[in-house]
Amino acid sequence: MxxxxxxxxxxxxxxxxxxxxxxLLPIPGQxxxxxxxxxxxxxxxxxxxxxKMRRAVSLTRVIGVTExxxxxxxxxxxxxxxxxxxIIIAKPINFGVQRLVYRAPEAGQITAIQGSWMxxxxxxxxxxxxxxxxxxxxGVLPRQGGLVEAQGALIQGVWGSSAPGGxxxxxxxxxxxxxxxxxxVLDANALEADxxxxxxxxxxxxxxxxxxxxxxxxxxxxxxxxxxxxRQQALALNLPVVVTEGFGxxxxxxxxxxxxTALNGQEAALNGxxxxxxxxxxxxxxxxxxxxxxxxQSDQGAxxxxxxxxxxxxxxxxxxxxxxxxxxxxxxxxxxxIATEAGTYLPAVQVEWQDPPGEHxxxxxxxxxxxx
Amino acid sequence: xxxxxTSILFADVGAVATKVGLIxxxxxxxxxxxxxxxxxxxxxxxxxxxxGVRQGIMQLEALTGRRLLDAQNALLRPxxxxxxxxxxxxxxxxxxxxxxxxxxxxxxxxxxTGAQRAVNSTYAVVDHTIAVDEESxxxxxxxxxxxxxxPSASVEKLAALKPDVVVMVGGIDGGAVAPLxxxxxxxxxxxxxxxxxxxxxxxxxxxxxARGDVAERIGGLMDVRMVDNVLPKxxxxxPGPLQTEIETLYRQLQVEKIPGFAKxxxxxxxxVMTSTDAYTRVADYLARRYQLRVLALxxxxxxxxxxxxxxxxxxxxxxxxxxxxxxxxxxxxxxGIQKIMRWLPAPFEANEVxxxxxxxxxxxxxxxxxxxxxxxxxxxxxxLLMHVTQVWRDDPxxxxxxxxxxxxxxxxxxxxxxxxxLLLMLLDALDVRGIFSIAADSVGLAPAMGAVAIVNxxxxxxxxxxxxxxxxxTAFVPEISARSGxxxxxxxxxxxxxxxxxxxxxxxxxxxxxxxxEGEKANVEIRGGRGVSWGKSAGIxxxxxxxxxxxxxxxxxxxxxxxxxxxPVPLPDHTERxxxxxxxxxxxxxx
Numbered sequence: 032m033x034x035x036x037x038x039x040x041x042x043x044x045x046x047x048x049x050x051x052x053x054x055l056l057p058i059p060g061q062x063x064x065x066x067x068x069x070x071x072x073x074x075x076x077x078x079x080x081x082x083k084m085r086r087a088v089s090l091t092r093v094i095g096v097t098e099x100x101x102x103x104x105x106x107x108x109x110x111x112x113x114x115x116x117x118i119i120i121a122k123p124i125n126f127g128v129q130r131l132v133y134r135a136p137e138a139g140q141i142t143a144i145q146g147s148w149m150x151x152x153x154x155x156x157x158x159x160x161x162x163x164x165x166x167x168x169x170g171v172l173p174r175q176g177g178l179v180e181a182q183g184a185l186i187q188g189v190w191g192s193s194a195p196g197g198x199x200x201x202x203x204x205x206x207x208x209x210x211x212x213x214x215x216v217l218d219a220n221a222l223e224a225d226x227x228x229x230x231x232x233x234x235x236x237x238x239x240x241x242x243x244x245x246x247x248x249x250x251x252x253x254x255x256x257x258x259x260x261x262r263q264q265a266l267a268l269n270l271p272v273v274v275t276e277g278f279g280x281x282x283x284x285x286x287x288x289x290x291x292t293a294l295n296g297q298e299a300a301l302n303g304x305x306x307x308x309x310x311x312x313x314x315x316x317x318x319x320x321x322x323x324x325x326x327x328q329s330d331q332g333a334x335x336x337x338x339x340x341x342x343x344x345x346x347x348x349x350x351x352x353x354x355x356x357x358x359x360x361x362x363x364x365x366x367x368x369i370a371t372e373a374g375t376y377l378p379a380v381q382v383e384w385q386d387p388p389g390e391h392x393x394x395x396x397x398x399x400x401x402x403x
Numbered sequence: 404x405x406x407x408x409t410s411i412l413f414a415d416v417g418a419v420a421t422k423v424g425l426i427x428x429x430x431x432x433x434x435x436x437x438x439x440x441x442x443x444x445x446x447x448x449x450x451x452x453x454x455g456v457r458q459g460i461m462q463l464e465a466l467t468g469r470r471l472l473d474a475q476n477a478l479l480r481p482x483x484x485x486x487x488x489x490x491x492x493x494x495x496x497x498x499x500x501x502x503x504x505x506x507x508x509x510x511x512x513x514x515x516t517g518a519q520r521a522v523n524s525t526y527a528v529v530d531h532t533i534a535v536d537e538e539s540x541x542x543x544x545x546x547x548x549x550x551x552x553x554p555s556a557s558v559e560k561l562a563a564l565k566p567d568v569v570v571m572v573g574g575i576d577g578g579a580v581a582p583l584x585x586x587x588x589x590x591x592x593x594x595x596x597x598x599x600x601x602x603x604x605x606x607x608x609x610x611x612x613a614r615g616d617v618a619e620r621i622g623g624l625m626d627v628r629m630v631d632n633v634l635p636k637x638x639x640x641x642p643g644p645l646q647t648e649i650e651t652l653y654r655q656l657q658v659e660k661i662p663g664f665a666k667x668x669x670x671x672x673x674x675v676m677t678s679t680d681a682y683t684r685v686a687d688y689l690a691r692r693y694q695l696r697v698l699a700l701x702x703x704x705x706x707x708x709x710x711x712x713x714x715x716x717x718x719x720x721x722x723x724x725x726x727x728x729x730x731x732x733x734x735x736x737x738x739g740i741q742k743i744m745r746w747l748p749a750p751f752e753a754n755e756v757x758x759x760x761x762x763x764x765x766x767x768x769x770x771x772x773x774x775x776x777x778x779x780x781x782x783x784x785x786x787l788l789m790h791v792t793q794v795w796r797d798d799p800x801x802x803x804x805x806x807x808x809x810x811x812x813x814x815x816x817x818x819x820x821x822x823x824x825l826l827l828m829l830l831d832a833l834d835v836r837g838i839f840s841i842a843a844d845s846v847g848l849a850p851a852m853g854a855v856a857i858v859n860x861x862x863x864x865x866x867x868x869x870x871x872x873x874x875x876x877t878a879f880v881p882e883i884s885a886r887s888g889x890x891x892x893x894x895x896x897x898x899x900x901x902x903x904x905x906x907x908x909x910x911x912x913x914x915x916x917x918x919x920x921e922g923e924k925a926n927v928e929i930r931g932g933r934g935v936s937w938g939k940s941a942g943i944x945x946x947x948x949x950x951x952x953x954x955x956x957x958x959x960x961x962x963x964x965x966x967x968x969x970x971p972v973p974l975p976d977h978t979e980r981x982x983x984x985x986x987x988x989x990x991x992x993x994x
Contacts, residue, residue, distance in 0.1 A: 037441045038458050040768060041448065059598045085596060087558035087589070095546040098588075124549060133551045143595035146588035146620060150562060150596035174600075189765045259740075259757035277765055279758030307765075308418060308500060308705060308729055310446040310662055337448070350769035351776055354762060371772035375819030398769045 036340050036366065041401040042187045042314075042347065044286045045335035046293070047321065050185060051169065052313060054160050055176035057081065057199075064177045066169060070162040072203045072300050072320070077176040083155030086136065091147040093133040094122050098147040105144070112140045119149070163201055163300045165320035182334075183320040184294055186287055188253070188273040191303035191315025192265040200271040200303040204230040204250030206319070208295045213255065214282035219243040230301050230317070232291055234282045238264060245270060251301035253291075253317055255283030255355070271303030273315040276355040284347055285357045285386040286402050294319050338401035346382060350398040357402060358384040366396055407859045408490030409433075410482045412463075412471060414456050415678060415851040416496040416667065418705035419443055419728055419767045420817070421452070423459030424848050425467060425489065426855065426866045433862040435870035437467040438846055440817070442768055444663075445498050451663035452498060478670055493854040494671045496664075497678035497703060499657040501723035502527040502649065505566045507590065508609070509535045509573030509582055517633045518572040518608065521642035523794055524719045525649045526657070526677060526706070530564055533557050535573070535582060562593045566603045567656055568649065569594075571617065574610030576635045583613035587620040594625045604652055608633045608645040628652075650677070673857040679708050679721055681853025682812065685867065686712040688856070689808065692864075698806040698835065701850065702784060702813035704728025704767040707791050711803070720794045727784055727814045728767035731760045738786045745974060746782035746831065748986035751775060756782075770818050777820050781828045784815055788832035804836045804938060810872070812844035822875050822960045823916070824994040830914075830964070831972050831988075836880050836938040838952065841959070845873040874921060876959030879952070883911060883969040884934030892932045892967050899925040899958075907965075912973065914991040915965040919958030927963065928953045964992060 060079025064070060090101050100122075107119045113135040121132040139153040162168075166181025193200035207229035209221045217233035219240040226247045234255045236244075241264050244252055251271040257278055265272040275287045283291070299319045306312040338344055342363065348356045359382070366378040377395040384390040410427040424438035439462035444455035460471050470487040473479050479488030504527050508514035511534035522529050544553040561569075569590055573583055594602045605627045607617045614629050621627045630644040658664060658677065668675050679701070686699035690712035701708040707726050710719040724733050735743075740757045747756070756779045763769065763780065771777045792803060815825055826841055844850075849871045856863035883892055893909040897917055909915045919925050931937075931950035946954025956963065968988070975981050988994075 037439075037462060038444065038449075038455070039442065040766075059600060085559055085562035086554050087562050087592070088554045089552070092545040093552035095552075129549070131546060131549060131551060143592045145591035145595055145624075147585065148558075148588045148592035150592050152596065259754060259761050262761065277758070278761040279755065307446075310450060313447060349766040350771060351759060351762075351773060371819075373772055373774045373777045373819065374821060375770065375772065375777075377770055377772070377819070395770055395772060398772070400766075 037396070039340070039396065039400055040349070041338050042189075043185050043337075044187065044290055044402055046184050046290055047182065047334050048185050049180065049182050049334055050164065050318065051178055051180050052164055053172070053176065053178055053311075054162060055172065056158065056160050056174075059174040060158070062171055062173065062176060064162075064168040064171065066171055068168045070166065070168060070179065072161065072163055072165045072298070074162050075159045076162050076168065076179075077160040079158045081155055081158050082139065082152035083137075084153045085142075086139070086151040086153060088133065088149045088151065089147055090120055090133070090144070090149050094120055094131045096122055101144075101147055107141055109141050109144050112138075113151070114138050119151070163203065163302060164318055165300075181318065181320055183318055184290060186253075186275065186290060186317045188275050188315040188317070189277055190257075190274040191305035192268065192272040193303035193305060193315070194266060195306040195309065195312075200251075200269070201301065202230070202250035202271055203298065203300050204228050206230050206232055206291065206295050206297055206299050206317075208232045208292070211292060211295075213285070213288040217254070222247060222249075230299055232295075235280065236261070241265065241268065241272075244268075251303070253301060255287070256281045271301045271315075273301055273303055273317060279354075281355045284355045284402075286345060286347070335403065338403040340401065344401060345403045346399045347402040348382075348394060348398060349400055350395075353382075353392065353394055353398065356384055357386055358382040367393070369393055369395070371395070407862075408481075409859075409862070410489045411491045411493060411855055411858060411862060412460070412478070412489040413492070413848075413851045413855050414459065414494045414667070415848070416445075416452050416456065416494065416498050416661075417443055417678065417703065418445070418498050420704070420847075421455035421459050422847055422851065423456060423463055424851065425463055425469070425471075426862050432869070433859075433865035435846075435848060435866050437463050438848055439463050439466065440847070443498060445661055451666075452496075452661055453663040453666045456667065491672065491858045492670045493673055493851070493858055494667050494675045495678045495681040495851055495854045496658065496661065496667070496675055497526075497706065498661050499526065499653070501706075502567045502653050502657060503530050503565075504528065504568045504570055504649070505531045505533070505561055505564060505603075506570045506572065507533040507561070507586055508571070509586075511537050513637075514572040514574070514609065514634050517640050517642065518570050518645060520794075521633060521645045522570060522649060524642065524721065525646055526653050526679065526721055526723060527568070527649055528723050530566055531560055533561060535586070558589055558593065561589070562596060565597075565601060568652055569603045569605045570645065570649075571605060571607045572609045572633050572645075574613065574632075575637055576611050576632050578610050578612070580610065580613045580616060583609055584616045584620065587613075587617045591620045591624055594621065604628065604656075606630060606645065606648050606652075608648075650680075653677075673854065676854045676857075678703075678850045679710075679719065682708065682850035683710050683712070683717060683719055684853035684856060685849050686710045686810065687714075687717055688864065688867075689810070690714045693808075695807040696805060697808045697810060698803055698833070699810040700788070700812065702727045702787070702811070702815055704814050705730065707787060709791060709795070711806075718795075720791070722791045722794065725787065725791060727780065727787060729764055731764035731783060734783060734787055734790070735760060738790055743779070743782045743786050745978075745981045746785050746985055747778060748982060748989050749775070749778075750982065751779065767814075777818065777824070780818065781815065781820055781824055784828050785832040788829070792833065803834055806835050806839050808840045808842060809833065809835060810842050810844065810849075812847060812849050816843055816845060817847050821994060822873075823992055824989075826875055826878070826961050826964060827914075827989065827992040827994045830878060830880065830966050830992075834970060835878075836882055836970060838877065838879050838937065838946070838956070840877050840957065841875040841961070842872050843875055844871055846871065874957060874959035876919065876961040877956045877963050879929060879963065879965045880970070881931055881935045881950075881967065882938050883967065892935055893965060894930045895965055896928045897925050897963065898927075899923060909965050909967045912968055914968065914988055916961070916991065916993045917963040917965065919962045921959050923958040924955055925958065925963075926953070927956050929965070961993075
């Protein structure tokens with residue numbers, strides 16, 4: 032018997048909670064929001080102007096001059112904006128009759144000239160960071176972005192298709208259950224034009240439906256599970272895909288299914304960022320803001336409390352054969368050592384499953400997480 | 404001289420698990436009197452590693468009945484007469500994110516490869532390398548026939564990245580400076596184009612004659628650090644100063660930013676070491692103490708570490724982002740599921756194994772409880788080891804073949820795999836030959852002993868050998884010529900010190916497990932048939948004459964394992980035959 036209960040991971044699946052999320056630009060820019068301002072999910076709170084491309088040019092080589100000669104041959108200087116085809120550096124050739132020139136390939140700005148090297152930033156599209164979470168700006172990080180506080184329903188996923196270092200994949204859309212069953216697999220045939228702009232929700236999804244969702248410009252996809260070979264397909268899609276349970280054939284867990292069913296048809300934000308090792312990155316998640324009227328009235332008392340290790344606490348299995356199953360801890364419980372099929376001895380606790388109810392299993396403590 | 408602390412509390416804060424233990428004197432001998440493992444708490448919603456540390460300490464209090472924290476959750480220090488409290492606290496950590504680097508140098512074969520090797524021995528990832536000698540047209544195309552030249556794709560790639568550190572190398576000391584000036588211009592231009600808050604640090608580890616030029620061009624823009632040349636003379640590789648500087652930056656930029664790190668550091672008077680530094684000290688200690696060539700492996704949840712120590716030289720590689728936990732996703736991307744499937748002894752569905760490994764990456768704290776899941780993880784472990792040991796393939800001065808002791812630490816042990824299963828994993832994946840011992844860091848505390856040694860070396864050594872390391876036994880891996888043609892290649896006779904005699908004929912292509920318990924010794928005589936040799940390793944450790952071996956060896960938790968499969972391990976090409984062969988080897992090895 033073990034008296035001390037070590038911490039276990041937790042996943043928030045809450046109908047009402049208050050969250051704070053940093054909304055930051057990838058490079059410094061301008062922040063338009065201010066503390067205390069109410070914002071909608073699609074409101075821009077920060078904007079940056081990343082170059083479409085950074086052109087790196089050896090000025091000595093492109094026109095054949097020495098480094099010492101570069102300053103006197105430059106037609107443009109650091110900080111200058113250039114139009115497409117504008118001359119940046121030139122030198123006379125053929126006894127001064129002609130000039131050898133290097134022209135800007137596109138419009139841009141000269142951001143650096145160091146000795147013989149120049150960096151020319153070609154203008155790209157402005158990059159906007161929107162609030163994503165409808166709520167209030169409670170903090171501003173100058174030139175970086177803001178901190179948004181929001182109240183609403185939250186479902187944290189276990190995996191998202193926005194990988195570290197890649198573009199942020201996030202979207203706002205209306206939750207759309209195509210076939211309401213925790214284990215229903217979404218097929219391409221079920222997707223019609225009204226999928227455009229929606230956050231498609233299903234237990235699983237076929238390869239064809241993943242592709243079709245991209246073609247129809249769905250806002251995002253939230254599924255219980257993905258087949259392992261669909262991971263690369265999801266990463267390649269230009270929309271957020273969030274998985275709530277894991278990889279393989281498994282239905283959406285009862286807690287997630289119940290809440291999503293209640294939220295069907297509501298506007299939600301889907302954030303696909305997934306970088307589990309980075310403590311600054313929040314988990315992939317779906318967030319449904321409370322209606323504005325309810326937000327005004329709500330207080331912390333109405334919120335779903337954070338899950339804690341306690342009798343009747345809801346838990347979810349993290350490892351086969353219980354991966355994704357949801358149950359509760361008994362009224363009185365202690366950890367007991369059990370021998371597993373693999374021949375290991377692990378501290379474990381009895382779990383009363385809720386999917387379906389009435390079943391019990393003794394599950395290693397490290398293979399459970401709190402959910403709620 | 405100040406009195407050394409006798410009761411020492413230690414913590415190892417990893418990316419997934421936090422281990423806490425207590426060392427004290429028991430009958431005049433330092434022992435680990437209790438240890439716990441809890442979840443690390445660097446990430447949300449906790450965002451404070453001290454929560455996990457305190458949880459571990461509270462578990463330890465429950466386990467030992469000794470109070471270690473006061474009412475304010477501060478450490479009770481020093482130890483009291485009633486036994487509560489401790490004299491010292493030490494800590495190691497591997498919870499920080501790796502540094503991202505770019506290596507830019509003059510020659511791919513010399514400076515860039517050398518610097519890359521140095522970076523790989525630290526908690527850093529090389530995202531991009533530029534070698535001047537292989538860039539087409541060097542730095543972009545040149546003006547020709549009245550036409551202007553073009554941009555440099557390679558520099559543009561550098562400009563598109565956001566590394567933490569740029570490592571500049573090139574030239575031997577006293578060599579030409581002009582190409583390095585050009586490199587400095589490039590780095591300066593790329594840095595100048597970035598926002599000041601995002602500019603990388605620069606380490607220059609090239610021709611020392613160029614330092615002035617490099618500082619002049621880059622110094623005003625970025626934080627530049629000058630260290631000794633990684634290649635001061637042709638053929639002389641000097642990675643130490645570059646490694647040290649990267650480690651300094653790693654501490655400043657990543658380790659000190661771990662949520663709660665400052666509180667951990669405040670508890671530890673001797674500072675907080677990285678887990679790999681501490682584990683390296685352990686490997687070095689074992690190499691010196693027993694005059695062994697040690698290959699120490701740590702298969703962590705977030706990174707994989709290889710250390711090679713022989714008493715005079717130390718070498719290590721840290722593979723960030725490839726691991727048996729979080730890094731399984733990357734491993735699957737790099738080696739593919741089919742390579743992992745070939746090590747499975749039963750007809751598992753590739754999709755199921757693939758899904759299980761991905762789910763383990765999502766939940767690295769989980770412990771598989773089914774045989775098939777542990778077996779799949781060990782199959783992935785084989786491919787991981789085969790993949791990561793490739794980092795040393797281009798180092799002629801280093802071979803894994805001649806190791807006397809292979810030491811395993813990390814997640815596979817924590818997950819509770821049988822020692823025989825893990826020993827077979829090591830034999831399948833590592834190209835170590837000859838006669839060598841295998842030991843395991845059975846409770847995952849060995850790296851922490853490297854930090855304990857700072858406050859009390861004797862305590863660390865005694866606790867390490869008494870309570871951390873478990874000898875699994877001795878492996879016999881002869882080299883067998885493919886043309887041997889004889890069915891029986893080895894005749895093995897074992898004379899245990901306790902009495903009795905065991906004899907076995909080992910056929911080519913098979914394994915033989917001979918029981919010899921922990922602490923037991925036996926005289927072993929092995930006669931090899933035609934085409935059998937023991938390689939350089941056995942020659943050095945003694946007992947080999949021609950193709951025969953005769954010497955006293957130690958037993959262990961596994962015993963003696965004779966591997967007559969030849970090297971490389973002859974895995975059949977056909978899937979079913981592969982499966983049968985792997986099953987056969989598992990039976991033979993008792994795995």
